[in-house]
Amino acid sequence: MQLTGNTIFITGGTSGIGLALARAFHELGNKVIVAGRRKALLAEISAAHPGIDGIELDIADADDIARVAAELIAKYPTLNVLVNNAGIMPFDDPSTVVDDAGSRRILDTNFLGAVRMTSALVEHLKAQPRATILYNSSVLAYVPIATNAVYSASKAAVHSYALSQRFMLRDTSVTVQEIAPPWVDTDLIRKSGDPRAMPLDAFIEETMRGLATDAPEVFVEGIRAMRNNPGLGEHELVHAFNQSIAENPIPV
Template identity: 70%
Template sequence: MKLTGNTIFITGGTSGIGRGLAEALHKLGNKVIISGRRTALLEEVTAANPGMAPVQLDVTKLDSIQRAARDVIARYPDLNVVFNNAGFMPFDDVSGPVDDELAQELITTNLLGPIRVTSALIEHLKTKPEATVLYTSSVLAYVPIASNAIYSATKAALHSFALSQRFQLRDTSVRVQEIAPPWVDTDLIYKSGDPRAMPLPDFIEQTLVALATDAPEVIVEGIRAMRNNPGAGEHALFDAFNQSLVENPIPTGA
């Protein structure tokens, strides 16, 4: 996508990757509208970035999405980029009974949320000569972490959805790009400075370079080998990856 001259609506724009990319795109001269559930955080981020605009939104609620979509279109008719970034990543253990309430919340937030937000805005985007839908998936869409099984599954499903939507929009002015982050040192899990986690500024810098291309998937070089999941050999790759995490667990802050 082009990196300047856009009007961009970002879900989950008050922390982590969402805030980092919102601020970077804002500095490039785009009109950036961030959304989130908590008014205090929206006010904090927009105060730190004069000209950035807030919209309150709960991506788990369809009526909230529809209200926010109407509000954004009315207030910012030049809207041409929708960036679906809201999500969360709890640990789980699917070797036993699954917490059904948590599973439903994960699927509603990480999968249905982006689908519903895009659905509410897609016809507006089609009216623009250049428009982009962005999804934040994860390297875990390709190689899941067993201790975050449901999260990984939602990202795999979002990757699949983006593939289909991209194909179905092929004859329109709307492009679909998927940002697939590695482990980035944010509070999505626990910001710990772990050397295995990519520093957020480095991720933002590399992502902007890739985002400016026509690549359907925006990935940093460090995860290319995992993206190139070796087909029928994926089981060995998955086992080795997850065994390394058993031996050296991700810090949780607990």
């Protein structure tokens, strides 16, 4: 993606990777809008970083997504970048009874929130001279962690959806990129300074370099071996498969 001259909306932008991306894009001169559920925190961010706007959003609420999308389109007509970053990561144990309400909350936030937010803005984005839809998935989309099985599955769903959407938007002005973070030292679970976690600043620096390219997926070098689990040829394979279907539609 082009890293300058954008109007960027970031869900889950009040902490962790979302806020760090907001700061990085803001420092490059982009107009940045961050979303979160806490009005006071949004106000603090805007005060600390003049020029970054905040908007209240419950990403798990479809009606609230529709409201925010309409407000964004009206207030920021040049909006051309959507960063689907909002996510939660509760623990679960798939060897026993998994809480259904908790699972629904994860999927509504991590997966359906991104699908709904993108759906609400995609026609506006397609009308821009250039636009980007960015998904924050996870290395756990490829190598799931058993203590967070539903979370890992939600990120695999985000990855799969991005692959399909990238193909379907191939002839438009909209590109689709995906960030696949490793374990980054943020408050997604608990900021701890664990040496196994990548420092947030280092992650953002490497990620911004990757986003400046046309790579469909951006991941830090430290997780290459894990990302190789399904193979780096996956994007070409999925594209070729969908192209074959497009050329020879399945009878309905």
